[in-house]
Amino acid sequence: MAQDVRERVFTTISGVPIEEVYAPASIADLDYTRDLGNPGQPPYTRGIHDSMYRGKLWTMRQFSGFGTAEETNQRYRYLLEHGQTGLSVAFHLPTLMGYDSDHPMSAGEVGKCGVAIDSLADMEALFDGIPLDKISTSMTTNAPATILWSMYLVVAEKQGASWELLRGTIQNDILKEYIAEKTYIFPPRPSMKLIVDTLEFSMKHLPQWNPISISGYHIREAGSTALQELAFTLYDGIEYVEWAKRAGLDVDDFAPRLSFFFNAHNDFFEEIAKYRAARKVWYQVMTGRFKCRNPRSAAMRFHTQTAGCSLTAQQPYNNVVRVAIQALAAVMGGTQSLHTNALDESLALPTEHSARLALRTQQILAHETGIANTPDPLGGSYFLERLTLDMERGCWEYFERLDAMGGMVAAIEQGFPQREIQDAAYTYQKAVEHREKIIVGLNDFVSDEESGLDILHIDESVAERQIAKTRQVRETRDNGSCRTTLEALRKAAASGSVNVMPFVLDCVRSYATLGEICDTLREIYGIYEEPAF
């Protein structure tokens, strides 16, 4: 029976038009074995494991960090006691930008967006009483990843934990920093060299570590569409593999340890299609373009975080619902690990209470809803399969354009992904302002109710305590040996041909600060300034 429709055009949140009805004819071009395969079978569209969450639930990994290392250590112990199964470290901005807490650029920023780490002494406090060979830890660090990873490795060393047993991830994805998140320090080319060094080092010494988490999350947060998130992220992956191969590494030695990180936004089916297409395209890239032989090289593993940019400051309790639905999409898409945002994150870092509710959201999904009972439960949906095929096609089209530009580093230098994302962000903002896209509590269903939320405040005493601690480290360490290790690092970096990881480890062991180590590298590599686009 024909009826009137509410809107003229129906589109996804990314602006992709949606048909009225999907039926077998909509996916006449789909071949089950070629395009989907059973779960655990190439091209892994339906998941990388045959039994998926029946075998093992996803890892519930809440990103957290604030104030000093001592305070964050308390939060980690709290989350572990409440059933969290992995740690994820949020560093404050000075650490991410390679400044110590007493640097003038750090004024006002200490401990605000994450935990302040200036030296090994802080990393020791961060993991005090947490055995590093028993947990897995993800560290969101990019430009100074070699340094923070080295600090973690030295803490493990001091605990007597063998590096071979360590499990975890460093984000270490510098390309998306130039594209979207903008916490870069050095120019792209030396930064790529540092990443190749970490790949090589982890292959030799940390067989269970993920030395990179190739991230679309921040690309999406900067305003990209779902397709742009997918295409730019996977192409970043291609770029890393190209650089590692050029440095003489064998694809099958490092590719099984590459991991990915995606956003989970509000458009439920579009997101699930994105995860499914991601696995399929990566399989084709690794087997086709890179001729990998090890099946694990082509099986994409990824972490997901719900979309921070989708949360509203207005009526913040609505965010609990948004997060639950986004998390549901991530699980339907077969994620290996998941962070659910807290309801107050559009206002501040989460409180202990809101962080626990976010974790509980995942536990309810895992244990009460039945969605973990069978892999890819939406596989075969005419609509979802069409979206997945279209997402894949769009991805290949972006790859062609990026290949023609000479790869991702070249495309970044030309400002291509940056402009694509800015345009998408602006288009979306206008759609919201013209109420073509409705956001509950923001541009419709508005009310004046007070949120009544208690939010987390980081006071300035954190900065005072942190600065005092770092100054004490500089006074009590052996400054002679510290200078020697920094000088050795400077020479290694200048040579351009040796792996800098062993030298960074020595600097860290001598309690050289993060700022001192970064300054040494800045001297050799220079700094990056974003051109105006």
Place this chain on the structure above:
Amino acid sequence: MPERIRVLVAKPGLDGHDRGAKIIARAFRDAGFEVVYTGLRQTPEQVVTAALQEDVDVIGLSVLSGAHMTLCPRIMELLKKEKLDDVLVLVGGIIPDRDIPKLKALGVTEIFQPGVSTEDIIEYVRRNVGKRRHTS
């Protein structure tokens, strides 16, 4: 015809979240304003120097890192020193309610929290720059 409104959009502090700054810069341009965007990680000194050199009517500061209570007071102090205290200073980003009265007491003209539309901000600027031009 009245002179075009001149705006400096600035990102002080260390955070690289420039989605908002770039959207508002573009919306201001589309509204016919002259816009200068400073780029990322500007010190308060750099922001004020740019405002002086560009002779702007409005400074729009975008801060999402929580450092606004350190950066904004310093910028306001420098503006006073440079006798730029008639420039409209707008702050956008993650600014908790409890900081708003403190920022206004420092001389910040208006604070725009998450969710405000670019059209409302443009309208605000048009109304208040006019007022300022009349009185100065």
